Amino acid sequence: MTRNEELFSRAQKTIPGGVNSPVRAFRSVGGAPCFFASGSGARVRDADGKEYIDYVGSWGPLILGHADADTVRAVQEAAMKGLSFGAPTEAEIELAELLVRRVPSMEMVRLVSSGTEATMSAIRLARGFTGRDAIIKFEGCYHGHGDSLLVKAGSGLLTFGNPSSAGVPADLAQHTLVLDYNDAQGLRDAFAKHGKTIACVIVEPVAGNMNLIAPKPEFLAAMRELCTQHGSVLIFDEVMTGFRVGPGSAQGLYGITPDLSTFGKVVGGGMPLGAFGGRRDIMEKIAPLGPVYQAGTLSGNPLSVAAGLVTLKKVGAPGFYDALTAKTRTLVDGLAAAAKKRGVKFSAQSVGGMFGVYFAATPPTSYAEVMASDKEAFNRFFHAMLDAGFYLAPSAFEAGFVSAAHSDADIAATIAAADAIFAAG
């Protein structure tokens, strides 16, 4: 038994499934998960001492790579001054000011401790602001594990949803309408039928939780227009895309101004931190200013804020995203070219520092298309890459991430390894 396998069987005795978040269990790809012992730059080392080039980056936060020296130092310095106060600190203001400067749609922002908290709070705020209960989300988009969001489409077109998890009351799920991603007409139809009752539309402006699905520009534009027309709040869930796809996040990249935005992952630089913010008139409805309650004992935690500040300052360097985008594109172009040369049905694409690889002839544009990709082929590829020392997300339905710490040589080695795997069939 490997040390990973030993740890996995021990973990399963006290932790459900042996993991503290389900996708880590490798259920989708099979086998024992890697238990990581350490990480540095683009590399992680598992409990067996095997080293991998990492394309997960803790599911997105580690845009500077593992254990970035400046981030670690800032966290250490903050820790020496106190781990938590449950009272305001000056650093929180600095982070809030930086966020509203980088993301012009945000006039005010509140810090929380996870992406889930950010989306749950933004939805409550949208409901409180509009006085409406219904929300629209899109199939395949993930917005954390809040009750209103663990919902799948209802039986007929334009009918409200059913819980996708046990424990979510059907009474709550029936306020969530689940539509198809990239289907502008479906959205128009939904607003025509239910417009007056829709509190908000929440969307991943680039979908990254059903592998990567790029938005059609007309989809995001229609969403903006319909929300404005019907007095509904447009929420861009940028927990994954925030400071990952460009300096102004996805809203900057596509030139769409949401009413509220949610952040997590990169904004905390690897520490637990989320944020939600937007229009001042909406944000002023939150307690203590307004009637929408939201709070957190560890919100704005000094260590998380310190990590977030350093990370956002470093990604603000001139040319940071040009370099990251180019490097990520080199990776996906190289993988696609290798597959083509070897006659493998495969495609790949990237947006900024996130990417998708698909065992399908062309990159999917919808949930149905991505579900039709060859999952077994992905699983074989995943395990072959893992053996070769490359850690990809352990599921065909997750996006991948490149960090500033990945070198050109790392990228070239990854393409060469994939080429060898494609060649072997």
Ligand SMILES: *Cc1c(COP(=O)(O)O)cnc(C)c1O
């Ligand atoms: C990861 C993610 C979340 C949830 O964030 P957590 O920090 O895991 O709670 C929400 N929305 C999107 C788009 C995400 O990618």
